[in-house]
Amino acid sequence: MTTVFIKGLGLIGSSLVRAIRAQHPTFKIIGNDIDEKACSYALEHKIIDQAATDLDEAAAADFIILATPVSTIINDLQQLAKLPLKKKVIISDVGSTKQEVLKAAIPLQKKGITFIGGHPMAGSHKTGVTAGRIDLFENAFYFLVETESNNPACLQLQNLLQRTRVKWLLISSKEHDQLVGQISHLPHVIASSLVNQTQHFFEDSPLGMRMAAGGFKSITRIASSDPVMWSAILQSNSKIIVHQIEQYIRELENIKRAIENNDQTRIFSFFESAKNSRDQLGPEKVGQLPDFFDLFINIPDQVGAIADITHLLALNQINLVNIHILEIREDIDGVLQLTFMREEDRVQAEKKLSQNNYVVLRRD
Ligand SMILES: NC(=O)C1=CN([C@@H]2O[C@H](COP(=O)(O)OP(=O)(O)OC[C@H]3O[C@@H](n4cnc5c(N)ncnc54)[C@H](O)[C@@H]3O)[C@@H](O)[C@H]2O)C=CC1
Numbered sequence: 001m002t003t004v005f006i007k008g009l010g011l012i013g014s015s016l017v018r019a020i021r022a023q024h025p026t027f028k029i030i031g032n033d034i035d036e037k038a039c040s041y042a043l044e045h046k047i048i049d050q051a052a053t054d055l056d057e058a059a060a061a062d063f064i065i066l067a068t069p070v071s072t073i074i075n076d077l078q079q080l081a082k083l084p085l086k087k088k089v090i091i092s093d094v095g096s097t098k099q100e101v102l103k104a105a106i107p108l109q110k111k112g113i114t115f116i117g118g119h120p121m122a123g124s125h126k127t128g129v130t131a132g133r134i135d136l137f138e139n140a141f142y143f144l145v146e147t148e149s150n151n152p153a154c155l156q157l158q159n160l161l162q163r164t165r166v167k168w169l170l171i172s173s174k175e176h177d178q179l180v181g182q183i184s185h186l187p188h189v190i191a192s193s194l195v196n197q198t199q200h201f202f203e204d205s206p207l208g209m210r211m212a213a214g215g216f217k218s219i220t221r222i223a224s225s226d227p228v229m230w231s232a233i234l235q236s237n238s239k240i241i242v243h244q245i246e247q248y249i250r251e252l253e254n255i256k257r258a259i260e261n262n263d264q265t266r267i268f269s270f271f272e273s274a275k276n277s278r279d280q281l282g283p284e285k286v287g288q289l290p291d292f293f294d295l296f297i298n299i300p301d302q303v304g305a306i307a308d309i310t311h312l313l314a315l316n317q318i319n320l321v322n323i324h325i326l327e328i329r330e331d332i333d334g335v336l337q338l339t340f341m342r343e344e345d346r347v348q349a350e351k352k353l354s355q356n357n358y359v360v361l362r363r364d
């Protein structure tokens with residue numbers, strides 16, 4: 001029997017094993033996650049067959065996939081090199097950086113074990129096993145690093161992950177880190193710094209931030225991403241990102257100077273050239289970002305309010321993907337963000353919550 005060991009049952013890991021399960025129903029899937037709730041959810045929903053408490057249990061696997069934050073992936077590759085793994089095991093990861101990951105895999109490769117670095121270019125700012133979905137990666141690019149298309153192990157890995165319906169792209173780790181540094185890591189830094197600067201700007205008038213319109217929200221969506229994951233990414237791609245931040249600062253300085261000098265020609269061409277490039281990007285759903293449906297409601301200031309809301313949804317068999325308490329500050333109401341996978345669930349939730357006197361603030 002083919003056995004797959006997956007470490008990290010979050011958004012990416014659980015989405016991958018959902019796809020593996022659908023394509024290869026006879027494969028045994030063993031999952032490991034530091035979060036016990038993620039393991040029990042994955043077991044309950046038959047996403048995995050067995051929960052492992054330790055990386056040692058990867059010794060029985062034919063495929064090992066590492067889907068934790070990059071720092072943990074690097075650590076685990078070093079640990080795996082010390083384990084008695086199957087000779088023909090194929091190890092891969094999904095980490096957002098590749099040069100350091102590849103370096104950490106050298107001891108394994110020296111032992112003749114196959115490691116192929118991977119990185120699906122799809123995902124979301126949502127995290128966790130409940131946000132995972134089988135179609136998360138459809139039509140997205142999936143990088144495979146330092147391998148060749150006719151390498152039998154590469155073909156086996158692609159076959160394992162066929163149901164993800166990705167577009168495979170083979171690339172060197174250096175090229176990969178530069179590319180994703182510019183189109184993924186730098187944008188996350190910019191989104192978060194813009195949110196922080198706005199927060200500082202409105203320090204004395206907290207309502208200001210809530211006036212934000214669509215533009216602010218679309219450019220800052222990814223600032224809601226997981227800080228643990230993004231700290232690990234920046235640490236692992238630091239040189240490249242620092243260089244790209246410097247180039248970005250120069251771009252800001254150029255437009256600042258043009259504004260100071262009232263240089264209308266420069267200001268116009270700044271916007272014109274950005275528009276021309278952005279228009280060529282195509283529709284918003286590049287990389288098939290998942291559709292999630294959010295509902296924002298007031299949380300009444302009383303004990304058990306959140307439990308009451310989740311109970312109400314469960315009673316009505318409304319499937320909730322994520323629940324997030326937005327910052328509660330003096331003179332601002334508490335707000336609860338409820339996320340659903342399907343529009344029907346959101347519609348039902350809105351109806352039931354309104355019937356039970358909850359105030360729905362907005363949908364997103
Ligand atoms: N979120 C995204 O859009 C994308 C993320 N990635 C990469 O995929 C990896 C996973 O990210 P997500 O699935 O989004 O994050 P996630 O937060 O949804 O899932 C990570 C999972 O790993 C578990 N975990 C963390 N440390 C662990 C440890 N020491 N031992 C066992 N389990 C541990 C967490 O409990 C969680 O369930 C990261 O390396 C990230 O850079 C790659 C492409 C897209």
Ligand SMILES: O=C(O)C(=O)Cc1ccc(O)cc1
Pocket residue numbers: 095096120121122123124125184222289
């Ligand atoms: O939510 C988004 O727009 C993302 O950018 C998702 C993402 C996050 C990390 C990656 O390494 C790749 C894709």
